Amino acid sequence: MTRFSRPDVPARGPERRGLMFVLSSPSGAGKTTLSRALLAEDGDITMSVSATTRPPRPGEVDGVDYYFVSPDQFQTMIEGNALLEWATVFGNRYGTPRRPVEDSLAAGRDVLFDIDWQGTQQLQQTDAASDLVRVFILPPHLAELERRLIGRNTDHPEVIADRMARACDEIRHWGEYDYVLVNDDAETCLNEIRAILKAERLRRKRQLGLANFVRGMLGE
Numbered sequence: 001m002t003r004f005s006r007p008d009v010p011a012r013g014p015e016r017r018g019l020m021f022v023l024s025s026p027s028g029a030g031k032t033t034l035s036r037a038l039l040a041e042d043g044d045i046t047m048s049v050s051a052t053t054r055p056p057r058p059g060e061v062d063g064v065d066y067y068f069v070s071p072d073q074f075q076t077m078i079e080g081n082a083l084l085e086w087a088t089v090f091g092n093r094y095g096t097p098r099r100p101v102e103d104s105l106a107a108g109r110d111v112l113f114d115i116d117w118q119g120t121q122q123l124q125q126t127d128a129a130s131d132l133v134r135v136f137i138l139p140p141h142l143a144e145l146e147r148r149l150i151g152r153n154t155d156h157p158e159v160i161a162d163r164m165a166r167a168c169d170e171i172r173h174w175g176e177y178d179y180v181l182v183n184d185d186a187e188t189c190l191n192e193i194r195a196i197l198k199a200e201r202l203r204r205k206r207q208l209g210l211a212n213f214v215r216g217m218l219g220e
């Protein structure tokens with residue numbers, strides 16, 4: 001046996017701190033589509049289910065896609081400090097329930113957010129800012145964004161017109177994000193998201209037991 005073959009290194013690597021993985025984009029660029037694909041294949045990340053005063057779209061399920069609440073219920077959540085962040089988007093209120101996120105992070109699980117730039121700015125102001133990874137998704141061009149909103153077939157023409165009218169203002173926040181991706185081909189974009197997530201999980205600051213792991217390896 002050489003000094004390098006001693007069984008003093010644990011088989012598993014050290015524990016990791018959970019991260020908050022944010023996807024933002026103008027409406028229709030593909031956040032929901034990409035999120036669903038990521039969640040379906042990655043058991044280490046869980047979706048933050050937002051509360052909203054927006055009415056459900058056909059097929060949306062309460063507690064899965066959103067918690068659909070009344071304006072009064074939303075106000076009670078704000079006043080009870082039950083939301084980690086919240087914002088008014090397209091005339092409706094949206095917010096992130098605090099408790100599930102804090103519980104997941106404490107348990108070392110990653111959390112995926114589909115929120116706008118206002119919410120992302122608020123997360124940046126919290127104590128958990130160092131756990132935040134911000135990704136902005138761009139459409140290949142505005143005509144394609146409109147085509148996707150129409151093709152989704154979930155919103156009235158006036159709602160689509162409103163979302164298109166606000167798309168440029170949202171896109172102007174791209175510089176506040178750590179990563180900016182163009183969602184032209186969805187599989188390519190998903191691959192880029194996988195790569196970001198993998199690298200961010202490996203950051204030294206997130207590997208909580210690294211110092212002990214190395215000390216053990218060196219017999220110190």
Ligand SMILES: Nc1ncnc2c1ncn2[C@@H]1O[C@H](COP(=O)(O)OP(=O)(O)OP(=O)(O)O)[C@@H](O)[C@H]1O
Pocket residue numbers: 025026027028029030031032033034148149151152183184185186187
């Ligand atoms: N890369 C892509 N190529 C073509 N179509 C796409 C692509 N990504 C998403 N789509 C389609 O575009 C439409 C809008 O996508 P999605 O609902 O995921 O957008 P979103 O960013 O979550 O929108 P919102 O902010 O309104 O929730 C959907 O019909 C989806 O299938």
Ligand SMILES: Nc1nc2c(ncn2[C@@H]2O[C@H](COP(=O)(O)O)[C@@H](O)[C@H]2O)c(=O)[nH]1
Pocket residue numbers: 024025026027031050051054085086087089090094095096114115116117118119120
């Ligand atoms: N700040 C927050 N923004 C949110 C939250 N949940 C969703 N959103 C954003 O709202 C728009 C519209 O969503 P839609 O489902 O009505 O199309 C979109 O940009 C979402 O990212 C939230 O909790 N906080």
